Amino acid sequence: QVQLVESGGGLVQPGGSLRLSCAFSGGAFGDYVMAWFRQAPGKEREFVATVNWIGFVTAYSDSVKGRFTISRDNGDNALYLQMTYLKPEDTAVYYCAAGSYYGTRRFQDYPYWGQGTQVTVSS
Numbered sequence: 579q580v581q582l583v584e585s586g587g588g589l590v591q592p593g594g595s596l597r598l599s600c601a602f603s604g605g606a607f608g609d610y611v612m613a614w615f616r617q618a619p620g621k622e623r624e625f626v627a628t629v630n631w632i633g634f635v636t637a638y639s640d641s642v643k644g645r646f647t648i649s650r651d652n653g654d655n656a657l658y659l660q661m662t663y664l665k666p667e668d669t670a671v672y673y674c675a676a677g678s679y680y681g682t683r684r685f686q687d688y689p690y691w692g693q694g695t696q697v698t699v700s701s
Contacts, residue, residue: 587695600674616670
């Protein structure tokens with residue numbers, strides 16, 4: 579079965595950068611649309627970015643557009659999120675997710691999830 583494992587979170591100062599990774603196993607990575615979501619304490623899980631099956635088409639939430647970049651390497655079964663110009667409001671647990679339909683921003687439409695990695699932006 580599909581398994582997703584995130585890594586790369588940590589503590590970073592405002593204006594800094596982090597690169598999150600998500601390792602995929604248990605299926606054919608290229609068959610899945612991939613996405614990043616995040617959840618801050620007391621808030622609902624929020625869409626961040628998505629990439630289509632072969633990595634050529636991406637979409638972002640307005641809050642991260644221009645600062646974050648989603649990418650995938652189908653040869654290495656890996657998903658990435660390059661985060662730059664981080665803000666305190668980016669603090670959250672970040673999750674990678676796998677699904678079948680490109681374009682959806684609803685977390686309910688992604689059946690496979692990782693355990694999450696904490697990103698804290700603070701001085």
